[in-house]
Amino acid sequence: MGLSRILKKVNKASQAIRSIKGIQSKWNSIGYDTVINSAELQSDHARASSVLQKMNSNSSARRTSSGTLAAQYKAAQTPEGDTQELMYPIHDKLENYIVFAVRSRQDRAESQGASGKNLFFEGSTEIRLYVPDEINSVATVDYETTEVGSFWRGVHGDEDGSIGWMGAAKGMVSGFVEMGQKALNAATGNHRNLLQGRAVNPMQEQMLKGVSFRPWSFNYIFYPKSAAEAAQVNKIIYTFRTAMLPDTYASWGAGEENFAENYFNFPNIFDVDWEGPIRDKVDRFLPMVCTQCNINHTGGLKFSTHKDGQPIKTTMQLGFLELKILTQESYQEISPLGDKSITSGKSFANRVEGDDG
Secondary structure (H helix, E strand, O other), X not given: OOHHHHHHHHOOOOOOOOOHHHHHHHHHOOOOOXXXXXXXXXXXXHHHHHHHOOOOOOHHHHHHOXXXXXXXXXXXXXXXXXXXXXXXXXXXXXXXXXXXXXXOOOOOOHHHOOOOOOOOOXXXXXXXXXXXXXOOOOOOEEEEEEXXXXXXXXXXXXXXXXXXXXXXXXXXXXXXXXXXXXXXHHHOOOHHHHHOOOOOOOOEXXXXXXXXXXXEEEEEEEOOOOHHHHHHHHHHHHHHHHHHOOEEEOOOOOOOOHHHOOEEEOOOOEEEEEEOHHHHOOOOXXXXXXXXXXXXXXXXXXXXXXXXXXXXXXXXXXXXXXXXXXXXXXXXXXXXXXXXXXXXXXXXXXXXXXXXX
């Protein structure tokens, strides 16, 4: 069950812990010293904490088990290797996650005045988050209306759609007649067609225009329950915002001054995927870029923080846009039922150094 759904349910709970001391003891039990600035937040956060502790029947056992707790923190902390793993929540094991894998951006030469590398981590980064309650998978194909008059219908009148001499001749005759009728009708202020009880048939057809790039939005609510979990939230926000922004660099020979940085370096590309049983049941994602990262440190409530200054509640709204259009071929790659022997075309924007994808 998504965390945001849980938070919605706790808002409807009939009973709440109203004691500030009781609320603080819940946070302090996992190492977070806090202060409450709002009576509204006292009740809301207490209900959230109560439900979160019941997400799994063995949650208490996990928190007291040094082996399991160590494994959770190991997954949530920066490793010594080439991959940084960030996660929320870290105190409650979930069945399904959504993983945002951040590719390295192209490393421009330092002489061009660009950092190029990932500022949040030198290697690759994976952000593992709970599955939001609302994820809308949109697939659209664009068409446009076009008039195909009698001339072109006559020209392409052969059964196989080819242009034959007879069809071309008929099309030309029909087209000239149509043009004459339109001119005559226009000269009479459209009254001629009215008097004859007829209207011009535009003979429209739907022409395939193209396929839109799919947008995605993911909304999250963070209630960090410990200092370690708060650190994860802050790193997650920093990583998303840094990865979505381009860095600048100068063309060769332009120098290293800031005013000469006349190019944007493409931001990081995200490979988003499911983790857990959901992966075999739900369509996945094509490579995408982050287009929006909106942060609210009040979440619709009065602003309140823990003693260390960490906001008690933070909401994050993410917007993404895929870099490849959804075609019959690319859909096979992301559908659990797809034919994996079929591969789709390549995207120039989707390419990184050493990758043809």
